[in-house]
Amino acid sequence: MLPSRGVEQPFLAEGIPVPQGHFAVLDDRLDFALLDTDFPITLALLQARTEELLADHACEADADIRRGHRVTGLTEHPGEVIVAVAAAYVVGCDGTRSTVRAAAGIDFPDTSASVYGWIGDVVLTDPPSAGSYSRATADGLLLAVPLPGGLHRLAGHSPGDVRADHPGELTLGELRAKVTAIDGRDFGMHSPAWLSRFSNARRQATRYRRGRVLLAGDAAHTHMPAGGVGLNVGLQDAMNLGWQLGAVVRGEAPDDLLDTYHDEGHPVGAELLEHTQAQTALMTAFTPDGRRLRSLLSTLIAEQPTFARALAEPLSGLSVRYPFRLLHAGRPVLLDFRDEPGPATPGAVVHHGRPLGDRPDWAALDTALIRPDGHSADVTPRGEPDQHP
Numbered sequence: 001m002l003p004s005r006g007v008e009q010p011f012l013a014e015g016i017p018v019p020q021g022h023f024a025v026l027d028d029r030l031d032f033a034l035l036d037t038d039f040p041i042t043l044a045l046l047q048a049r050t051e052e053l054l055a056d057h058a059c060e061a062d063a064d065i066r067r068g069h070r071v072t073g074l075t076e077h078p079g080e081v082i083v084a085v086a087a088a089y090v091v092g093c094d095g096t097r098s099t100v101r102a103a104a105g106i107d108f109p110d111t112s113a114s115v116y117g118w119i120g121d122v123v124l125t126d127p128p129s130a131g132s133y134s135r136a137t138a139d140g141l142l143l144a145v146p147l148p149g150g151l152h153r154l155a156g157h158s159p160g161d162v163r164a165d166h167p168g169e170l171t172l173g174e175l176r177a178k179v180t181a182i183d184g185r186d187f188g189m190h191s192p193a194w195l196s197r198f199s200n201a202r203r204q205a206t207r208y209r210r211g212r213v214l215l216a217g218d219a220a221h222t223h224m225p226a227g228g229v230g231l232n233v234g235l236q237d238a239m240n241l242g243w244q245l246g247a248v249v250r251g252e253a254p255d256d257l258l259d260t261y262h263d264e265g266h267p268v269g270a271e272l273l274e275h276t277q278a279q280t281a282l283m284t285a286f287t288p289d290g291r292r293l294r295s296l297l298s299t300l301i302a303e304q305p306t307f308a309r310a311l312a313e314p315l316s317g318l319s320v321r322y323p324f325r326l327l328h329a330g331r332p333v334l335l336d337f338r339d340e341p342g343p344a345t346p347g348a349v350v351h352h353g354r355p356l357g358d359r360p361d362w363a364a365l366d367t368a369l370i371r372p373d374g375h376s377a378d379v380t381p382r383g384e385p386d387q388h389p
Contacts, residue, residue, distance in 0.1 A: 001239050003038070004327040004374050007057050014053075015045035016146050018132050021227055023311045024282035025134045025143050025156075026298040030312040034305060037318050044147055046121075047231060074103045074213070081212045088249060091214045091241065096203070098219035106215065107206040113199035115162050115284050117224070119155040120175045120195045125188030127152055136294065140182040141283050151193055154179060159286045170195045200224040200280040202273050208237075208262035216241055221269040223276040232317040233272050236373075237265055243330060243372035252347060275314055326351050326370075332377070333370040337362070345369075 002008040020029035021042050032040035055065055074090060075082040081090045083100075092100025101108060124144075133144040140158035147153055158178050161167070175195060176186045204221045208214060217234035241261050247253035285294055301308045326333045332348040341352045348369070362368070367380040 001235055001374065005057075005330065006325065006328040007053075008039075010053050010056075011043060011045060011050070012039075014049065014148055015043035016148060017041040018044055018145070020132065021312055021315050022132075022134070022143070023301070023315065024226075024279040024294070024297075025136065025141055026282070026294055026301060027134070027136065028298040028302040029132075030301060030308055030315065032312060032316065034309045035312055035316055035318050037316070042228065044145055044153075046147060046149075049148070050231070071099045071103075074100060076104070076211055076213065089212045089214065089245060091216055091245070092219045093216050093238070095218045096222040098215065100213060101205060101215055101219050104210050104213040106210050106213070108203050109206065111202040112164065113166075113201040114164055115157065115200045115224070115280055116167055117155060117157045117161060117198050117200075117283075118170050118175060118178060118196075119153065119198060119225075120170065120172070120189075121147060121151045121153050121193040122172070122175070122189040123150060123191040124152045125190070126185070127187055135183045136291070137182055138286055138288075138291070140178060140286070142179060142182045144187070152187070154187075154189070156182065157284050158182070162284055166199075167197065170197050198225055200277065202277060204266070204269050204273060208265050209258055214241060214245075214258065214261065220265070221272060223273050224280050226276045226279045227315055229272055229276065229315055229317070233268060236268065236317060239373045240265060246330070271314060327372065327374060330372050332372055335368040335370060336366075337368075338366050342367070 002011060019032055019041050021032055022029055032042070034040075058065060069084075071083055071094060073083075080086045080088060083090055090100060092098045092104070094100055098108075127146070128144050131146070133142075135142045138159075140156055140161075142154065142156040145153045145155075154175065156178065158181070172189070172192050172195065175192075176189055179189070180186045200223070202223050205215050205219070208216075208220050216237035218230065220237060221230075221233070223230065241258075244253070244257050244261055248255055248257055282290075282294055282297070285291060301311070326349055329349060332345075334345045334348045334350045336342060336350060336352045337354055338352075341350070344350060364382055365379050366382050366384065368376055369378045371377045
């Protein structure tokens, strides 16, 4: 998504590339070289810095960002939503405790927590070998990932974390004890920048749209964190909704286009919750039988590339690739593969040429209309009349 808007370089310049991902921190990693992308990596970059870079890009596009304001409620009227100021639409991106979602009356049914994990960003005087590191024993599961700024993120679960009640605030001493129990060492951890807990509580909004109020990110779906999938899907929410909302506000599309945001996004969120719940079960499989199950699945990842790719694609959020530069303007793109170009498509960037050589499925098409978020909206098979308006 970032290259499709031409803004990936600041992220690549600061992030730490990790050429793998993980499913439930199994011993065998998912090789992202299997994925159809120019960026087969996990990019380790703090969310706070990610937000700063996205805000910089938004300000360059003349967005008006106002910090330090807390929404306490809203009132919807015909033609507007009142949130201290009038707006044609309001998008609630205000997290799991979303005031916007509650004020709009959108249900957020929950599955209560049954597991609490722990996480800490700390300095290590004796860090593990370069890259990400993991260890799973009967005493728990540990994942260590390097972060910019000399930090490492330590995260994991211990048998005592399988509980419904919140264990209280995490301390550096508790983190040290848990890591030592699992790995036999504490890596010389000190100077914590962040200590926290997370749970496997699962919630999803029943609707991503109600009238002129829409939801995105954690306000729409919350789950146990697992390899950055929540951030990936949250950005997908924003990108999908962004082009649709822009088209409606500019009068280029009818209001009911926004209904498709829920229709498209809600199943993706449901799949995300399913994957993270499955990973929770595997990450807390501390019994001998549970560890045998982890070993079996890990072996399948190592020996069956098709299985590994089937797990890696949902984790990475990748499925298709288009020429990124054509999407920089945030407009629809018409790929015209005919020898003689057809009539111009109003509002779309038109690219004329043959399909990419390593994409044989495209050879059966005359045209493909690509949405601003990089997904195909419509195609015309070879020899059929062009149906694009």
